[in-house]
Amino acid sequence: MNIPADLKYTKTHEWAQFTGEGKAKVGITDFAQDSLGSLVFVNLPEPGDEVACGESFGDVESVKAVSELVCPFSGTVEAINEELLDAPEKINEEPYDAWLIEVSDIGDSEELMNAEEYADFCDEENA
Amino acid sequence: MEKKTPLYDRHVALGGKIVPFAGYLLPVQYTGVIEEHLAVRNEAGLFDVSHMGEFIVEGPRALENLNYILANDFTSMTDGRVRYTPICNEGGGVVDDLLVYRLSAEKYLLVPNAANRAKDFAFIKAHLLGGVTLTDISDSVAQIALQGPCAKKILLELTDEALLPEKYYTFTPEARVAGVKCLLSQTGYTGEHGYELYCAAEDAARLWDALLESAGEKLTLCGLGARDTLRLEASMPLYGHEMDEAVSPLETGLDFAVKMAKSDFVGKRALESRGAPRITRVGLKMTGRGIARENCDVFLPNGDKIGHTTSGTHCPYLGGAYAMALIDVEHSAIGTKLCVNVRGRLIEAEVVEMPFYKRA
Numbered sequence: 001m002n003i004p005a006d007l008k009y010t011k012t013h014e015w016a017q018f019t020g021e022g023k024a025k026v027g028i029t030d031f032a033q034d035s036l037g038s039l040v041f042v043n044l045p046e047p048g049d050e051v052a053c054g055e056s057f058g059d060v061e062s063v064k065a066v067s068e069l070v071c072p073f074s075g076t077v078e079a080i081n082e083e084l085l086d087a088p089e090k091i092n093e094e095p096y097d098a099w100l101i102e103v104s105d106i107g108d109s110e111e112l113m114n115a116e117e118y119a120d121f122c123d124e125e126n127a
Numbered sequence: 128m129e130k131k132t133p134l135y136d137r138h139v140a141l142g143g144k145i146v147p148f149a150g151y152l153l154p155v156q157y158t159g160v161i162e163e164h165l166a167v168r169n170e171a172g173l174f175d176v177s178h179m180g181e182f183i184v185e186g187p188r189a190l191e192n193l194n195y196i197l198a199n200d201f202t203s204m205t206d207g208r209v210r211y212t213p214i215c216n217e218g219g220g221v222v223d224d225l226l227v228y229r230l231s232a233e234k235y236l237l238v239p240n241a242a243n244r245a246k247d248f249a250f251i252k253a254h255l256l257g258g259v260t261l262t263d264i265s266d267s268v269a270q271i272a273l274q275g276p277c278a279k280k281i282l283l284e285l286t287d288e289a290l291l292p293e294k295y296y297t298f299t300p301e302a303r304v305a306g307v308k309c310l311l312s313q314t315g316y317t318g319e320h321g322y323e324l325y326c327a328a329e330d331a332a333r334l335w336d337a338l339l340e341s342a343g344e345k346l347t348l349c350g351l352g353a354r355d356t357l358r359l360e361a362s363m364p365l366y367g368h369e370m371d372e373a374v375s376p377l378e379t380g381l382d383f384a385v386k387m388a389k390s391d392f393v394g395k396r397a398l399e400s401r402g403a404p405r406i407t408r409v410g411l412k413m414t415g416r417g418i419a420r421e422n423c424d425v426f427l428p429n430g431d432k433i434g435h436t437t438s439g440t441h442c443p444y445l446g447g448a449y450a451m452a453l454i455d456v457e458h459s460a461i462g463t464k465l466c467v468n469v470r471g472r473l474i475e476a477e478v479v480e481m482p483f484y485k486r487a
Contacts, residue, residue: 037156038160040161041418042450045385050274062160062353063161063164063356063440063441066420066470085416
């Protein structure tokens with residue numbers, strides 16, 4: 001299981017990478033893509049949409065199931081990774097390159113885990 | 128507590144991702160649904176379908192009983208043939224759909240869905256006319272499905288060509304594959320050429336191992352996930368989705384297996400009084416961005432609701448999202464533009480021909 005040390009993590013298996021003042025990219029983790037299986041569809045918000053802390057901002061779908069994407073902070077969608085709309089399999093291939101949205105004006109935030117804490121969290125979920 | 132099939136230890140040892148399904152612990156996937164799906168379309172896949180039920184109906188009045196309890200007509204059937212049939216309830220809805228194998232004039236094998244096994248047994252028993260015995264042999268039988276264009280070649284390594292059933296929906300009652308005695312039929316639930324092998328539970332692991340060993344890389348282990356995407360891509364109905372106790376077989380497009388000309392069968396009167404179906408099963412191709420799953424409402428472009436989806440997914444071989452739906456007959460023509468509500472978003476769809484996938 002790949003868990004980069006420089007990212008922050010949520011209990012719903014998203015990662016966040018802070019890219020500047022009040023700004024971060026959000027994606028799903030290696031653990032998430034592995035348990036979902038091959039992804040075939042991504043539904044993302046539009047740039048300019050508001051996202052709320054702990055709320056769904058879209059979903060990813062495998063052939064088997066739909067899984068909600070949860071934003072760990074409130075803010076405004078600055079950009080979306082449009083490449084994924086036609087190539088959702090990139091999330092399976094490179095989960096930490098395949099960011100989903102970039103959020104700016106971050107306000108409220110969930111408590112995020114560091115890599116070590118997240119690794120323990122995944123071990124517990126697997127147990 | 129879920130039951131284990133005779134191949135459970137193999138699934139665990141081979142890395143299958145085990146889930147509970149219809150009362151059994153079965154692999155939902157091995158390496159991935161898409162990979163497994165494509166392997167069946169392009170080469171061959173191996174499935175444990177031992178959860179399926181097996182009943183024997185035997186006695187001098189076997190044919191008469193089957194013709195009364197089941198919707199299809201078995202009169203013209205000969206030994207070694209297989210026929211698909213719904214079982215109707217008294218209201219004209221569907222109790223289950225199953226395969227009927229004629230072993231002899233007085234002995235038939237019935238293959239019901241795993242989830243309906245107890246219900247079907249009770250229903251058939253309650254409607255028997257006499258002169259037959261009904262026996263549930265499910266627990267002593269294992270069933271393995273070998274599906275895909277390489278299936279025949281794989282079997283030929285392990286059995287005589289003379290023992291292979293030549294035509295679709297025929298079977299060899301006492302074949303030997305890798306020395307294991309089995310009933311070998313040319314049937315399946317994938318839309319692909321292939322076989323289903325019924326053997327004694329205690330021989331299942333030996334047969335499974337022999338198939339894998341002999342076929343090598345040509346054969347991919349498959350789980351329930353690929354079984355479902357394959358049957359949907361081939362537009363094959365699934366009980367509990369495209370039909371249930373309320374939906375009639377005529378509404379879901381199974382009229383080819385309902386013989387209204389028979390003098391009587393359970394549900395016939397109700398089907399007559401229900402009249403011409405007002406809803407019908409259609410195939411939808413999602414033309415907008417999104418995947419419709421089951422139970423999404425279907426609308427006309429003007430906003431009128433005309434039905435709901437019964438199954439839907441991304442079809443890996445065709446490379447797009449497809450669904451089946453039960454909708455008003457008057458809007459079911461091929462090419463009709465519709466909308467499907469997918470978790471609050473209206474996605475455009477079009478009525479297309481079924482099956483979505485048909486092997487060349």
